[in-house]
Amino acid sequence: MKLLALDTATEHMAVALVTAPGTALTRNLPGGAAASSQLIPQVLALLAEAGLPLSVLDAVAFGQGPGAFTGLRTAVSVAQGLAFGAGLGVLPIDSLLLVADDALAQAAGDTVMHQPGWVLMDARMDEIYAARYQHDGRGWHVLTAPALYDLTTLHTLWAAEAPAWACGSALTAFDGRLAPGTARCWPHIADRAAALARLAEAALQVGPLLPAEAALPLYLRDKVALTTAEREAARRASAA
Incomplete structure (x- = not known):
């Protein structure tokens, strides 16, 4: 098993090269604006460190989102270009x-993750990218697919069914306004690239591979910025 994986959906860039089952070279680096210029050099550096040409890989995995508009385009376009060039899925x-x-890795065996919980990522514009998952001890199950939420909707959902755990940048970004009850919380990510390697390896085992032209980002919003009036209204609402 040899697999390259890329993710630039957030302000953190993750690159992983799986060289054998359970074995990977990984990089966690600043993303955002730096991702477009640094992703390909980091990929080439990992391949050189492993002594592997791109052509011997089994596939290229990529973080499809949701996430930052430009970041998603970066990972998808690089993954697609590399896959086209090497004839990979x-x-x-x-x-x-x-x-x-x-x-789950930070929880270190705590079975709380075997109950339903939420990932909550800051989507800017006072909104949150969120999804509900559960781990059964062997793998992940998607209970609620990724979507774009406001605070009111999430709190309404949690009033009906409180999450056992929650994680993601929105827990910090919303500065106490996001309250998932008594859920165990992990607001900070420890090793995004290692998680990427694990999920990419699991995805390769399950399959199927897609053709390079099918590499597409998952966008959850069409509007990517607020107007001046909308920003001012949001500021007043936050202050109130």
Whole structure:
């Protein structure tokens, strides 16, 4: 098993090269604007470190989102270009599930993750990318697919069914306004690239591979910025 995996959906760039089952070279680096110029050099550096040409890989995995508009385009375009050039298939990876899998590693065997919980990532514009997952001890199950939420909707959902755990950047970004009850919380990610390697390896085992032209990002919003009036209204609402 030899597999390259890329994710630039957040302000953190993750790159992983799986060289054998359970074995990977990984990089966690600043993302955002730096991702477009640094992703390919980091990929080439990992391949050189492993002594592997791209052509011997089994597939290229990529974080499909949801996440930042430009970041998603970066990972998808690089994965697609590499796969086309080497004649490889691609594997889309749920970028929110990366956060859940990292929290699972931080939980260090705590069975709370075997109950339903939420990944909550700051989507800006006072909204949250969120999804509900559960780990059964062998693998992940998607209970509620990634979607874009406001605070009111999430709190309404949690009033009906409180989450056992929650993780993601929104727990910090919303500064106490996001309250998942008594859920165990992991607001910070520890090793996104290691989680990416694990999920990419699992995805390759399950399959199927997609053709390179099927590498597409998961966008959850069409509007990517607020107007000046909308920003001012949001500021007043937050202050109130």
